[in-house]
Amino acid sequence: EILMTQSPATLSVSPGERATLSCRASQGVASSHLAWYQKKPGQAPRLLIYGASTRATGVPGRFSGSVSGTDFTLTISRLEPEDFALYYCQQYGGSPTFGRGTKVELK
């Protein structure tokens, strides 16, 4: 099983600031096989990014994804109030697995 390690566990940010979330795979994951999801309380997860860097339909341009080796990054360029949420990375190279999440909270 491929383990996905996300850091930090919690990120305290002010609206308008930049947020950088990291995700590392325990073994090689093709960049085309990495997704990011946003999760808000009481709601289903929402696909934000797939293929490591492609925004899903309707996702604002302030969300971007990148990859360097086995390290994946989700960047929110300027945080809006609705962006405070949990974010999960997920690989789907084999049996899909999720990271434990990064909570983006209001500073």
Added chain:
Amino acid sequence: QLRLQESGPGLVKPSETLSLTCAVSGASIGSSNYHWGWIRQPPGKEPQWLATIYYTKDTYYNPSLNSRVTISSDTSKNQFSLKLTSVTAADTGVYYCVRRDIMILAFDLWGQGTMVTVS
């Protein structure tokens, strides 16, 4: 309108079988463009993929579930189902039915989720 809707009992006794159904509207589960599956999220934990079924009826399961899980589909009703046997408290959580677009491979559509408690 494209929608996935889970249904099933919210409370299951230990050692019994958990059965859930996902009704799909706005898309055909017989389409070759999508796979259909189940993901659960225990309280305070990350989501866990459980199973996927293709339009061909091929099925794939999370190996950690030790053959307790079965996914099936009924194209005539445009729905698919999950059975999880011998449940324990560790199976408590929110269960989501999901769609995976074969072009992007990620889970692009999720149901609202249904809370299942084993007690």
